[in-house]
Amino acid sequence: MPETLRVVIAEDNYLVREGVRRLLEDSGQVEVMACVGDAVELLDAVRRLSPSAVLTDIRMPPGHHMEGIEAARAIRTEYPGIGVVVLSQHTDESYARALFRDGSTGLAYLLKDRVGDLEDLVRALHEVASGGSVVDPLIIDTLVARQQTRTSNPLASLTPRELDVLREMAQGKTNAAIGQALFLSASTVEKHVNAIFTKLGISAAPVHRRVVAVLAFLENAPTPDRRDGADGR
Numbered sequence: 001m002p003e004t005l006r007v008v009i010a011e012d013n014y015l016v017r018e019g020v021r022r023l024l025e026d027s028g029q030v031e032v033m034a035c036v037g038d039a040v041e042l043l044d045a046v047r048r049l050s051p052s053a054v055l056t057d058i059r060m061p062p063g064h065h066m067e068g069i070e071a072a073r074a075i076r077t078e079y080p081g082i083g084v085v086v087l088s089q090h091t092d093e094s095y096a097r098a099l100f101r102d103g104s105t106g107l108a109y110l111l112k113d114r115v116g117d118l119e120d121l122v123r124a125l126h127e128v129a130s131g132g133s134v135v136d137p138l139i140i141d142t143l144v145a146r147q148q149t150r151t152s153n154p155l156a157s158l159t160p161r162e163l164d165v166l167r168e169m170a171q172g173k174t175n176a177a178i179g180q181a182l183f184l185s186a187s188t189v190e191k192h193v194n195a196i197f198t199k200l201g202i203s204a205a206p207v208h209r210r211v212v213a214v215l216a217f218l219e220n221a222p223t224p225d226r227r228d229g230a231d232g233r
Helices: 014-026 039-047 067-078 094-097 110-116 118-129 139-149 160-170 175-182 184-200 211-221
Strands: 005-010 030-036 053-057 083-088 106-113 132-136
Touching: 005 014, 005 039, 005 118, 014 030, 014 053, 014 110, 014 118, 030 039, 039 053, 039 083, 039 106, 053 067, 053 118, 067 083, 067 094, 083 094, 083 110, 083 139, 094 106, 094 139, 106 110, 106 118, 110 118, 118 132, 132 139, 139 160, 160 175, 175 184, 184 211
Parallel strands: 005 030, 005 053, 053 083, 083 106, 106 132
Antiparallel strands: none
């Protein structure tokens, strides 16, 4: 059985905060050490309690802008052993790019709909706590749809099945888990994974080649024409 995760939750909506707390505690895999309502309280709780991971909303008081992302990056800089999962209600990939701007290790970007899938949420918390990275598959779907019309992009060279494998990789799944999800043999999954790395020009050097492959979506995505007031929660 996986080691119990010590988690701090940051969410300004009390009902959502308590709902997530109860959901995680009922899993039997998570100990919620604190629930806070803003980024200042989040950073204070992290310093005092040293959790394994943090689950934070993307927008919180006082500015309701990108406090969760800013806190996540501050936590990763000051406490590199603590993973952070950022939750958002929006599929705009610019927020994910802002989160991963200085690196992806120990970070995850999930849509709030994922809260309803306890297994996915707990897996993401375990993944960031161990230094991995997760990008919500719906973000990947948005980028795939947008970039399929951009033939100059290396992502356009991926086959539909390779894109399926990459979506599963984005969730932090191992080859075995990908095979189970897509009903593929281990050797077939390995073949697709290697093809993805080759087509995206990812060498064998990086430790987290899977993360690099996923972030290729974000790096090659066109910057959307957004207004400062766009809602990312």
